[in-house]
Amino acid sequence: xxxxxxxxxxxxxxxxxxxxxxxxxxxxxxxxxxxxxxxxxxxxxxxxxxxxxxxxxxxxxxxxxxxxxxxxxxxxxxxxxxxxxxxxxxxxxxxxxxxxxxxxxxxxxxxxxxxxxxxxxxxxxxxxxxxxxxxxxxxxxxxxxxxxxxxxxxxxxxxxxxxxxxxxxxxxxxxxxxxxxxxxxxxxxxxxxxxxxxxxxxxxxxxxxxxxxxxxxxxxxxxxxxxxxxxxxxxxxxxxxxxxxxxxxxxxxxxxxxxxxxxxxxxxxxxxxxxxxxxxxxxxxxxxxxxx
Amino acid sequence: xxxxxxxxxxxxxxxxxxxxxxxxxxxxxxxxxxxxxxxxxxxxxxxxxxxxxxxxxxxxxxxxxxxxxxxxxxxxxxxxxxxxxxxxxxxxxxxxxxxxxxxxxxxxxxxxxxxxxxxxxxxxxxxxxxxxxxxxxxxxxxxxxxxxxxxxxxxxxxxxxxxxxxxxxxxxxxxxxxxxxxxxxxxxxxxxxxxxxxxxxxxxxxxxxxxxxxxxxxxxxxxxxxxxxxxxxxxxxxxxxxxxxxxxxxxxxxxxxxxxxxxxxxxxxxxxxxxxxxxxxxxxxxxxxxxx
Numbered sequence: 001x002x003x004x005x006x007x008x009x010x011x012x013x014x015x016x017x018x019x020x021x022x023x024x025x026x027x028x029x030x031x032x033x034x035x036x037x038x039x040x041x042x043x044x045x046x047x048x049x050x051x052x053x054x055x056x057x058x059x060x061x062x063x064x065x066x067x068x069x070x071x072x073x074x075x076x077x078x079x080x081x082x083x084x085x086x087x088x089x090x091x092x093x094x095x096x097x098x099x100x101x102x103x104x105x106x107x108x109x110x111x112x113x114x115x116x117x118x119x120x121x122x123x124x125x126x127x128x129x130x131x132x133x134x135x136x137x138x139x140x141x142x143x144x145x146x147x148x149x150x151x152x153x154x155x156x157x158x159x160x161x162x163x164x165x166x167x168x169x170x171x172x173x174x175x176x177x178x179x180x181x182x183x184x185x186x187x188x189x190x191x192x193x194x195x196x197x198x199x200x201x202x203x204x205x206x207x208x209x210x211x212x213x214x215x216x217x218x219x220x221x222x223x224x225x226x227x228x229x230x231x232x233x234x235x236x237x238x239x240x241x242x243x244x245x246x247x248x249x250x251x252x253x254x255x256x257x258x259x260x261x262x263x264x265x266x267x268x269x270x271x272x273x274x275x276x277x278x279x280x281x282x283x284x285x286x287x288x289x290x291x292x
Numbered sequence: 293x294x295x296x297x298x299x300x301x302x303x304x305x306x307x308x309x310x311x312x313x314x315x316x317x318x319x320x321x322x323x324x325x326x327x328x329x330x331x332x333x334x335x336x337x338x339x340x341x342x343x344x345x346x347x348x349x350x351x352x353x354x355x356x357x358x359x360x361x362x363x364x365x366x367x368x369x370x371x372x373x374x375x376x377x378x379x380x381x382x383x384x385x386x387x388x389x390x391x392x393x394x395x396x397x398x399x400x401x402x403x404x405x406x407x408x409x410x411x412x413x414x415x416x417x418x419x420x421x422x423x424x425x426x427x428x429x430x431x432x433x434x435x436x437x438x439x440x441x442x443x444x445x446x447x448x449x450x451x452x453x454x455x456x457x458x459x460x461x462x463x464x465x466x467x468x469x470x471x472x473x474x475x476x477x478x479x480x481x482x483x484x485x486x487x488x489x490x491x492x493x494x495x496x497x498x499x500x501x502x503x504x505x506x507x508x509x510x511x512x513x514x515x516x517x518x519x520x521x522x523x524x525x526x527x528x529x530x531x532x533x534x535x536x537x538x539x540x541x542x543x544x545x546x547x548x549x550x551x552x553x554x555x556x557x558x559x560x561x562x563x564x565x566x567x568x569x570x571x572x573x574x575x576x577x578x579x580x581x582x583x584x
């Protein structure tokens with residue numbers, strides 16, 4: 001098959017996958033999303049799961065990113081150390097089948113620190129190649145695990161989204177966190193607390209105590225908690241980058257970028273929001289264009 | 293009924309209850325524990341649940357502590373503001389039935405801070421009445437929610453135990469946290485990190501990354517994580533109390549006090565371990581002795 005005549009790009013995660021048909025002109029002409037994440041595929045079932053994608057989008061070569069390349073996925077695509085370029089990722093592609101390539105993740109291991117990403121690197125390098133990230137700009141990539149990235153030279157993962165979900169689904173705060181988090185005054189209050197306080201383990205219990213003692217409204221708890229976690233996240237990201245008031249690109253689904261952008265602004269930063277899906281398509285097309 | 297001829301003390305929590313028969317001489321002569329916590333009692337079912345206790349331990353007056361007095365329990369026993377003495381708690385007893393009293397919890401609301409405890413106050417005041425807590429000694433009360441208490445003048449709750457359980461049961465770290473946390477080198481390493489770092493949201497993800505990159509052993513992850521959380525807890529407690537190197541009484545089940553005592557020692561403190569159950573019996577007997 002010839003990659004120049006078009007290919008299928010897929011962001012294949014733990015619990016769902018999203019596939020796009022990219023034409024020879026670089027445009028996305030068809031796409032779908034379903035819940036066949038890697039955990040929903042039986043052992044040995046990946047060739048069939050790929051055939052299913054081709055049946056829906058056409059008989060094209062496939063380029064896959066995300067947890068599909070993890071040790072729980074189809075074939076492990078080992079992490080490339082950062083700084084990593086599009087050429088580095090292309091050179092390290094793993095080919096589990098004819099005309100099917102998996103993009104590796106990126107790791108950082110220095111000075112006792114260890115961190116990994118898998119999937120976000122495609123969006124980051126795509127946005128950079130498209131000229132959407134100013135030189136030396138800090139990048140914030142919200143999600144289950146937010147990544148603060150300095151142009152792939154260094155990065156740090158913060159478990160904000162997962163902690164919020166754990167607290168909402170399973171904790172003593174569950175009954176207070178049923179409403180959606182909104183960009184409101186309670187969110188801003190949480191952000192300020194998160195920016196100041198290093199005591200997350202204690203701040204979380206205070207949320208319940210304040211409601212019990214009538215100091216805050218039950219209906220504000222979800223927004224406050226989201227603000228507290230995102231504020232702490234921004235504090236960690238800014239400290240990691242050693243700066244507080246420069247431009248920050250925020251790249252993800254729009255409903256997430258807006259809350260992070262609001263918190264970054266509260267912290268004195270200057271956020272620019274990008275749609276993560278567009279960045280993903282730009283990045284994966286760059287990689288596909290390098291495949292001979 | 294006459295309280296001086298003996299009574300039944302119960303620590304009645306959310307998911308289980310423990311009841312003790314205390315004789316006129318103050319000795320505990322019988323006891324049992326079961327899983328009939330307040331959430332397992334149907335609406336209107338508390339008189340029957342109490343009759344069941346009397347059937348097992350005898351027809352005596354009952355003095356109840358713990359979540360039985362919360363807004364989800366039998367009858368709400370409103371929080372008494374701290375500083376609270378044994379006399380304050382006795383004066384605020386709530387009587388949902390003849391010869392059945394519920395001990396109120398204690399709250400703190402000052403300077404924008406809010407915190408509550410329910411159950412721990414009995415142990416604390418009991419240990420103090422028994423002369424087991426030196427004057428001005430900081431008290432650490434581990435559990436689902438650890439309490440750092442300055443002789444009931446002030447206190448702060450840290451959600452350490454609950455966070456550890458959430459991470460172990462429901463998070464991306466679950467598969468790494470199946471082993472029990474042990475007082476080992478990995479625990480000490482986690483404690484040092486928790487004492488230093490204010491970035492819990494990011495430190496948690498690093499646990500996974502280090503294992504993935506071969507920097508730490510999978511079998512050390514549970515002890516390291518426990519150390520990280522308890523180290524952060526001790527950092528918060530010492531900062532709250534404005535001191536780092538004096539005597540700290542640690543009061544709980546022995547398997548918990550030993551991990552906290554080890555972390556407190558790492559932080560330069562001088563821990564003294566007390567058995568929480570003995571403190572509970574001392575405290576509730578003090579209160580029963582004041583009932584006319």
